[in-house]
Amino acid sequence: xxxxxxxxxxxxxxxxxxLKSALASIRSQSFKQWELVVVDDGSVDGTSGILESxxxxxxxxxxxxxxxxxxxxxxxxxxxxxxxxLARMDGDDVMHPERLATQLGIFSANPDVGLVASSFRxxxxxxxKVGMLAYEEWQNSLxxxxxxxxxLFVESPFVHPGVMFRRxxxxxxxxxxxxxxxxxxxxxxxxxxxGVRFARTEKPLLFWRDRPQRATRTMKEYSSExxxxxxIHHLQNGFLNGASEVILAGAGKEGRAWxxxxxxxxxxxxxxxDVDPKKRGMILHGAKVVGAEDFASISGRMLVxxxxxxxxxxxxxxxxxxxxxxxxxxxxxx
Numbered sequence: 633x634x635x636x637x638x639x640x641x642x643x644x645x646x647x648x649x650x651l652k653s654a655l656a657s658i659r660s661q662s663f664k665q666w667e668l669v670v671v672d673d674g675s676v677d678g679t680s681g682i683l684e685s686x687x688x689x690x691x692x693x694x695x696x697x698x699x700x701x702x703x704x705x706x707x708x709x710x711x712x713x714x715x716x717x718l719a720r721m722d723g724d725d726v727m728h729p730e731r732l733a734t735q736l737g738i739f740s741a742n743p744d745v746g747l748v749a750s751s752f753r754x755x756x757x758x759x760x761k762v763g764m765l766a767y768e769e770w771q772n773s774l775x776x777x778x779x780x781x782x783x784l785f786v787e788s789p790f791v792h793p794g795v796m797f798r799r800x801x802x803x804x805x806x807x808x809x810x811x812x813x814x815x816x817x818x819x820x821x822x823x824x825x826x827g828v829r830f831a832r833t834e835k836p837l838l839f840w841r842d843r844p845q846r847a848t849r850t851m852k853e854y855s856s857e858x859x860x861x862x863x864i865h866h867l868q869n870g871f872l873n874g875a876s877e878v879i880l881a882g883a884g885k886e887g888r889a890w891x892x893x894x895x896x897x898x899x900x901x902x903x904x905x906d907v908d909p910k911k912r913g914m915i916l917h918g919a920k921v922v923g924a925e926d927f928a929s930i931s932g933r934m935l936v937x938x939x940x941x942x943x944x945x946x947x948x949x950x951x952x953x954x955x956x957x958x959x960x961x962x963x964x965x966x
Contacts, residue, residue, distance in 0.1 A: 679723075
């Protein structure tokens, strides 16, 4: 059998409802030199039967596992992947037929790129709410490595089942870790810290199924609190390395949530910046709230924690006018 160029890694558990569509989209790929390494993580429905039937294709390697969780299933499957490129896929999503070919083409044209993300589209559209549509628009707007890095700490910049990366990079950065937060976002942040270059497809090549049972909605590792802890962990290894205090831009609900988790790791808020005139002059947790017009008079590293949709661009504008440089003097974390 021809050695695969791409290993498709797919952990599944109880996915009988949508699994056939996901598998059909893999079989329909225009690029054929793939292997599918699928880990059945203790399914108790009809998932196993569907997979066993699909495994008649010699390109499919079916692994069975007692229910051990997503990270363990990913690492188990990863240990059986043979190809130099690894593509992720989930059992309830759908690939565009040109997904693998397009991502491989970007790698071929850009040998310095280590990860290529798919632009994506939520489905079914009738059930998608405003917040998720905004997330889709935001993520798909990150079309270059520089744009991705600028918003790296805002939210996860890639949909996990839509990425393809060089296998050697995953090994070099430590694989998947169970840290109590999203295993994929943790990996992207480690890759960025290691200098990995990112790219994205122009067209949506992954159709990401939205449903109440999706892991991002049900697992505590994907909660807002878990994401903040993940971000702080990585910020302390970079932007906030050695910091004992920080400025927070945004004295609202999100900013105060950040103050609490920062306090847990021994970082205090030196001052707050907020555009609401009613908050100016207030003292929150021992630090004064100042307005944007007073911003130039304060100094220090700053985290932008404004949770209002669409406010990030405006804050970046007035921070730049005050002489703060994005990425070196301040970072947007919401």
